[in-house]
Amino acid sequence: MHRAALLFLLAIPLTAQFLPMSYRQYCAACHGDTATGTDRGPNLIDTRSLRSSSENDIRNLIQKGSSGGMPAFNKIPAPDLDILARTIHSWNASAFDAHPAGDKDSGKQAFDANCLSCHMVQGHGASNGPDLSSIGRELTVGEIDAQLLNPNSRQGKRSSASCPSWAFCPDNPWAVVSVRLKDNKSLRGFARSRGRHDLQLQTFDGRIHLLNSTEYTSIEDQKTSYMPQVKLSPVQHRDIVAYLATLGGIPVGKVALPNQPISAADIAAVQKPRLGEWPGYHGSPSANRHSPLTQINSSNATRLKLAWTYSLPHLGLQTTPLVADGIMYVTGPNQVCALASDTGREIWCYLRKMPEATKISGDAAKGAQRGAAMLGDRIFFSTADAHLIALNRLTGALMWQVFMPESPGAFGSTAAPMVVGDLVISGIAGGDAPLRGFLAAYKADTGEQVWRFWTIPKRGEPASETWGGKAIETGGGATWLTGSYDPDLDTLYWPVGNPYPDTDGTERKGDNLYTDCVVALDPHTGKLKWHFQFTPHDLWDWDATEPLVLVDASFKGKPRKLLLQANRNGFFYVLDRTSGEFLLGTPFVKRLNWATGLDPKGRPIVNEKTKPSIGGTVACPAVRGATNWYSTAYNPQAKLFYVMTVEDCNLYRLAGNWFVPYNDPANPPQKILRALDIETGKIVWEQVQIGAPESNYSGVLSTAGGLVFYGESGGSFAAADAKTGKTLWHFNTGQVWKSSPMTYTVKGKQHIAIAAGGNILSFTLD
Numbered sequence: 001m002h003r004a005a006l007l008f009l010l011a012i013p014l015t016a017q018f019l020p021m022s023y024r025q026y027c028a029a030c031h032g033d034t035a036t037g038t039d040r041g042p043n044l045i046d047t048r049s050l051r052s053s054s055e056n057d058i059r060n061l062i063q064k065g066s067s068g069g070m071p072a073f074n075k076i077p078a079p080d081l082d083i084l085a086r087t088i089h090s091w092n093a094s095a096f097d098a099h100p101a102g103d104k105d106s107g108k109q110a111f112d113a114n115c116l117s118c119h120m121v122q123g124h125g126a127s128n129g130p131d132l133s134s135i136g137r138e139l140t141v142g143e144i145d146a147q148l149l150n151p152n153s154r155q156g157k158r159s160s161a162s163c164p165s166w167a168f169c170p171d172n173p174w175a176v177v178s179v180r181l182k183d184n185k186s187l188r189g190f191a192r193s194r195g196r197h198d199l200q201l202q203t204f205d206g207r208i209h210l211l212n213s214t215e216y217t218s219i220e221d222q223k224t225s226y227m228p229q230v231k232l233s234p235v236q237h238r239d240i241v242a243y244l245a246t247l248g249g250i251p252v253g254k255v256a257l258p259n260q261p262i263s264a265a266d267i268a269a270v271q272k273p274r275l276g277e278w279p280g281y282h283g284s285p286s287a288n289r290h291s292p293l294t295q296i297n298s299s300n301a302t303r304l305k306l307a308w309t310y311s312l313p314h315l316g317l318q319t320t321p322l323v324a325d326g327i328m329y330v331t332g333p334n335q336v337c338a339l340a341s342d343t344g345r346e347i348w349c350y351l352r353k354m355p356e357a358t359k360i361s362g363d364a365a366k367g368a369q370r371g372a373a374m375l376g377d378r379i380f381f382s383t384a385d386a387h388l389i390a391l392n393r394l395t396g397a398l399m400w401q402v403f404m405p406e407s408p409g410a411f412g413s414t415a416a417p418m419v420v421g422d423l424v425i426s427g428i429a430g431g432d433a434p435l436r437g438f439l440a441a442y443k444a445d446t447g448e449q450v451w452r453f454w455t456i457p458k459r460g461e462p463a464s465e466t467w468g469g470k471a472i473e474t475g476g477g478a479t480w481l482t483g484s485y486d487p488d489l490d491t492l493y494w495p496v497g498n499p500y501p502d503t504d505g506t507e508r509k510g511d512n513l514y515t516d517c518v519v520a521l522d523p524h525t526g527k528l529k530w531h532f533q534f535t536p537h538d539l540w541d542w543d544a545t546e547p548l549v550l551v552d553a554s555f556k557g558k559p560r561k562l563l564l565q566a567n568r569n570g571f572f573y574v575l576d577r578t579s580g581e582f583l584l585g586t587p588f589v590k591r592l593n594w595a596t597g598l599d600p601k602g603r604p605i606v607n608e609k610t611k612p613s614i615g616g617t618v619a620c621p622a623v624r625g626a627t628n629w630y631s632t633a634y635n636p637q638a639k640l641f642y643v644m645t646v647e648d649c650n651l652y653r654l655a656g657n658w659f660v661p662y663n664d665p666a667n668p669p670q671k672i673l674r675a676l677d678i679e680t681g682k683i684v685w686e687q688v689q690i691g692a693p694e695s696n697y698s699g700v701l702s703t704a705g706g707l708v709f710y711g712e713s714g715g716s717f718a719a720a721d722a723k724t725g726k727t728l729w730h731f732n733t734g735q736v737w738k739s740s741p742m743t744y745t746v747k748g749k750q751h752i753a754i755a756a757g758g759n760i761l762s763f764t765l766d
Contacts, residue, residue, distance in 0.1 A: 020087055022080035026062075026073055035091065041070070050092040052137055059085040095144055095245035096136035102242025110236045111243055118227070120392065122250055123258045123399040123445075127377075128190070128204055129174055129227065131397030134249040144244050148237060151227040173348070176222040177201070182215055190226070191219075193340070193347045200340050200347050206394060208347070210326050210340045210746070252387070254448040255400045262422045262445055266376035269324070270419050271487050276745025278323045281371045281416035282631070283742060285485035286550040289633040290702040291743045295750035296765060297705030301719045301729040303765045307751060308344035310760040312337070316738045317755035318697075320371045320416070320631075322379075323744035327393070328753070329379055330760050331416075333367035336381050336391060341746045344762060348396035355385040361433040363480070364412020370482070370629075371416030373424060375444050380424045382413035388426050388442060400447035404428060409435035409474070416482045420492055420523040423450060427479025431497040431543070437477030437515075439494055441526060451526030455479060455496045455514045468509030475508055476500030477515045481545040481629050485523065486561070489578060492523040493550070493563065497543040503612040503658045504539075511536035516544045518563065520580060530580035534567045535604065539612055540594060540652060541623050541659070542568040547699075549641070550577060551634050555679060564678060566632055566643040568625030571598065572681045586681030588627075588674060591620040591647045591667075612652035616660070622648035622669070623659040624694075631699030631740035633708070638722045640675040640684055642700045642708050646693055647672065669693045671713050673700070675725060685725035689713035699740025701752070709752055711737035717754060717761070733761065 019028070019035070030041030037043035044050065050058065059081055065072035076084070116125035119132045135144065179187045179201060189203035197213040232240065270279045276293065283289055296304065314332040322329040328341040334352040339345065357365040364384045373380040378399060379391045389401040404426060405411040410433040417426040423441045431437060437455035442448060455477030457464040464472060476499045483494035499508055499515040516535040521528060534544050549564040555574065563577035570592040574584035582602030595604040610619040624646065632643045648669035649662045671689040676682065689696060691713030698711030707728070708720045715737075718730040735757035743752050753762045 020083050022076070022083050023087065026076060026080070026084065030070075044088055045091045046140065047092055048138065050088065051094050053089070053092075055085045055089045058088050093140070094137045095139055095141045095241075096248045098141050098245065100141045100238075100242050100245050102238040102240075104239070104243045104246055106236075107239030107241070107243030110232070111240050114230050114232075120395070120397060121247060123255050127206060127392060127394040127397075128202075131392065131395050132244065133247055133397060136245045136247040137249060141241060141245060144241050145237075148230060148232070148240065151225040151229055174226065176226045178220045178222065179211065179216050180218045180220075182217060193345050195343070195345055198340070198343050198345060200345060202394065208325070208327060208394070210342050212343070250398045250401055252401050252403050254402065254443075254446045256446070258399075258445055260377065262376050267421055270375055271485075276750070277325075278321070278742050278744050279374050280322070280419065281320050281373065281482045282484070282547070285418075285420070285487065287482075287484040287547045288549045288551055289631045289700065289740065289742070290635055290704070292704045293743055293745065293750050294703070294705040295745070296703065296707065296743075296752065298707055298721055298728060300765060301705075301707060304719070304729050304731070304752070304763045305766045306731065307342075307762045307764045309762075310337075310339055310344040310346065312758055312760070314367060315758045316367070316736065317758060317760075318368055318370045318414075318738045319755050319760075320740050320742050321744075321753050321755075321760060322372055322374055323742075323746070324374060326746050328744075328760075329372055329374065329393075330755070331369050331372050331381060333369045334383050336372055336379060336396065338393070338396060339760070341744060341751070341762070344760065350391055350396040350398070352383060352389075359410070360385055360412035361410035361430045362412060363414050364429045368414040368429075370414055373417040373419045375419045375422075375424065378444060380417045380419070380426075380444070382415060382417055382426050384412055384414075386411040386413045386428050388413075388417060388424070388440075388447070390424075390444070390447065402442060402447045402449070404438075404440050406452075407436065409433070411435060413480075415480050418482050418485065419444065420485050423523065425483070425492070425523070427481070427483075427494065429478050429480035431476040431478030431480065431500060432502060432541070434474035434500055435476065435478070436474055437479055437497065439479045439521075439526070441523070450524075453519070453521060453526040453528070455517075455519070457513070463513040466510040466513040469507035471500065471508035471512075474500065475512065475515070476502075478543075478545075480543075481547070484548045484550050484563075486550055486577065489561065490523065491529060491577070492521045493548045493577065494519055494521065495543070495545045495548055495565075497545050498538050498541045501655075502541040503652055504654045505537055508537075512538070516542065518544060518548055518565070518575070518580075520577070532575055532580045532582065532602065534565075534571070534573065535569045540569075540619055542621075542625055544568070545629055546625075546627060547629075547632050549632055549634055551636070553634075553636065553639070553678065555583060562678070564632075564634060564641055566627050566641070566645070566676075568621070568627060569594070569604070570621045570626035571595075571604075572641075572643075572676055573602065574678060574681075584679070584681060588643065588676060588681065588683070589621060589645050589647055591649055592626070593618075593620045593649075610652075612654050612658070614654055616651040616653045618649055618662050619652050620649035621646065622650040622662075623652070624648070628697065630697050631701070633700050633702035634678065635702040635708075635722050637704065637706070638675075639678070640722065641678050642673065642675050642702060642710075644696065644698060644700065644710065645672050645674050646670070648693060671696050673708075673710055673720075673725070675708075687720060687725050687727070691715070695736045697739075698737035701741040701743060703743060709741045709743075709754075711739075711741075711754065711756070713737075717741075717756065717763075731763070733757065733759075735759070
């Protein structure tokens with residue numbers, strides 16, 4: 001059918017004579033004879049949720065139904081199903097699908113001249129209005145046309161039909177208001193979010209002001225849209241509509257240079273965070289979660305109260321919030337949200353469809369996600385299916401996206417990326433499946449790949465001699481935890497996961513570099529400077545993916561640049577981070593039988609009797625390790641290193657169910673928070689946890705206020721004295737811990753925040 005004739009027919013109000021027989025047979029009872037909806041089913045015409053769906057998406061929805069909603073129609077004959085999917089898709093045709101007439105190039109020129117000062121398209125422009133990168137798929141030709149002709153029209157607005165286009169509504173964050181402050185000054189801008197007692201106002205200079213009702217006397221809605229009526233000739237109008245209709249989203253791959261490059265000030269704000277801000281997963285690039293904030297301290301910790309909570313629809317959140325300029329950024333599986341850090345009120349959320357679990361493996365398939373990174377006007381995030389994306393900090397709009405793997409495999413991503421200079425660096429998960437691990441760096445402004453470091457060499461490359469057998473092709477080595485960076489040495493440190501197969505080393509004889517290592521890299525080129533392997537030829541799945549804490553401290557009477565790690569294999573390590581020299585290695589758990597000690601270079605002396613067997617061999621620590629990925633910290637005042645430890649063992653087998661619990665009723669598993677002396681590795685104090693060890697994956701936060709914050713196995717969030725370990729305060733959440741705490745300052749008040757279950761909790765002094 002000719003396109004013009006099709007559009008004419010779609011404009012005719014639907015009656016039974018225009019509906020296909022399959023619709024009347026299967027759909028009309030719920031969605032109505034004219035497909036406009038009933039109390040049993042929604043409207044199917046010109047619906048935003050369907051507009052972004054392909055014919056195949058609609059076909060799958062009809063066949064499989066929806067959770068808690070439409071039942072599955074899995075017995076519809078294929079021809080009828082095809083007609084239904086095609087028909088419903090046509091009822092929701094977007095401008096992108098309609099291909100309106102006009103000169104798209106001329107339209108782009110007119111748009112750039114008139115609109116980029118407020119709107120952003122594919123990373124170019126400003127943020128004083130909605131991002132338009134996918135407007136062609138979001139709106140119809142008629143909606144775009146109406147919005148250009150009359151900005152105050154409700155048609156094409158992202159607001160509900162009952163809400164005027166100029167007024168604040170939950171789904172219209174671009175309403176303009178004027179605020180009269182208590183000091184008689186006024187602010188004008190967008191009411192990005194608003195409650196009865198607070199307002200998050202974005203002024204036209206691109207700043208978000210967090211206001212509460214004690215700070216203002218009145219809020220006045222502007223009765224017209226901020227968008228002026230653009231004076232265009234009929235030809236210009238037609239051409240702009242034609243151009244906007246081509247905007248179907250951000251493609252995968254690098255984008256053109258934006259009009260605002262990354263600045264030195266942006267880089268400095270990440271490398272040396274401003275007091276009270278937390279711009280990266282670890283807070284600072286050193287990965288030492290020790291904060292210089294002292295407002296909350298050992299003398300007033302008993303006054304801590306819950307300030308606010310915010311819920312995400314994901315249980316077992318592992319995110320560490322970021323905070324900059326008063327805005328908090330939190331993550332869940334394929335989701336990033338911006339919150340007002342003083343109240344927890346949501347400003348924007350970016351949500352990406354989760355991939356099919358069968359296409360990825362490991363924790364990514366289960367929804368694990370640990371955080372984001374920021375630089376300048378961007379937030380960086382790794383998706384469950386191993387895409388690295390950049391979002392606009394003000395709007396949450398997608399600015400670029402890249403697919404990180406170069407070869408097939410069950411790649412996922414769970415870690416927060418890391419920013420070093422003008423690069424964003426990310427790793428991948430899935431090392432318990434056959435893949436070849438890597439770390440990759442991309443330009444923060446465009447997504448262009450700069451370098452890639454493979455954690456498993458190719459045959460013939462240096463270190464390939466440490467792989468004897470076939471496993472070198474897909475031997476694991478995932479990079480699923482955020483690394484560390486030393487700006488003075490200009491060196492990037494990254495922990496590497498286990499080899500694959502996990503417990504069967506038959507086809508991977510040798511040390512299997514660079515699995516279970518810390519690799520020290522040139523951050524600009526990805527070239528290896530040095531490496532240290534904690535568990536050569538690992539047979540127990542003891543990834544080295546625990547935090548690599550960088551501190552400058554006196555060691556054995558000499559000032560040194562140190563790297564500290566409590567490793568999953570049960571040994572606490574101290575290395576010189578300039579060279580990788582081994583300085584100290586001592587057990588930090590009592591249940592350790594796989595090795596009898598470490599030689600002078602730090603290589604383990606393996607107990608051959610603990611290697612996995614067909615029937616199973618008892619080895620300690622357990623497969624989850626003497627510790628794991630959750631955060632550790634070093635307090636330079638107390639001179640102590642804090643780590644949540646696990647006393648446990650497993651029965652290890654060569655194949656099949658390759659690790660199973662080893663139950664000793666006289667010696668049950670224990671989780672214990674320990675403080676270590678870094679010069680000797682000796683335990684200075686400990687807090688034995690009550691409750692199941694598997695319920696607690698809490699990391700720690702140390703502060704200059706003399707406190708250590710952590711989650712207890714019983715579900716409480718607690719503060720302990722940094723020098724003695726004495727519990728000073730606790731708050732019961734009733735949740736299982738899978739996250740690490742952080743701290744920040746907003747409006748002059750220090751807060752402590754942590755994810756508990758499906759909630760973000762923020763505490764401050766009363």
